[in-house]
Amino acid sequence: CPAATSPTRTLWKRNNAMVLSWLLNSLSDTIRSSVLYFETVEELWKDLEERFGQSNKARLFQVQKDMSCLSQGEIDIASYYTKAKKLWDESFAVSEMPRCICAKCECG
Numbered sequence: 001c002p003a004a005t006s007p008t009r010t011l012w013k014r015n016n017a018m019v020l021s022w023l024l025n026s027l028s029d030t031i032r033s034s035v036l037y038f039e040t041v042e043e044l045w046k047d048l049e050e051r052f053g054q055s056n057k058a059r060l061f062q063v064q065k066d067m068s069c070l071s072q073g074e075i076d077i078a079s080y081y082t083k084a085k086k087l088w089d090e091s092f093a094v095s096e097m098p099r100c101i102c103a104k105c106e107c108g
Contacts (some may be wrong), residue, residue: 001040016041056094063091 038044
């Protein structure tokens with residue numbers, strides 16, 4: 001959050017409120033009720049990441065196992081490709097996002 005005297009504070013607050021609203025409206029009622037009182041997107045995101053960010057490791061392991069066991073067998077090539085692509089896409093979706101390590105990065 002910019003300092004109270006910063007000329008960008010008003011714009012930051014408006015954008016924060018808009019993104020906070022988007023995120024809250026995308027959550028289920030149960031989860032939303034537990035995070036309603038966060039004031040910044042950063043606080044909300046960190047809480048959700050802490051709660052749900054690590055649960056994909058078991059699923060990722062299962063998807064990788066399924067990928068290694070996949071074989072065409074008796075199915076046609078289109079069906080085989082579809083199964084392989086589905087597993088590849090799911091693997092990408094549940095993988096951890098890489099952290100920025102560049103020297104200029106402030107996000108860590």
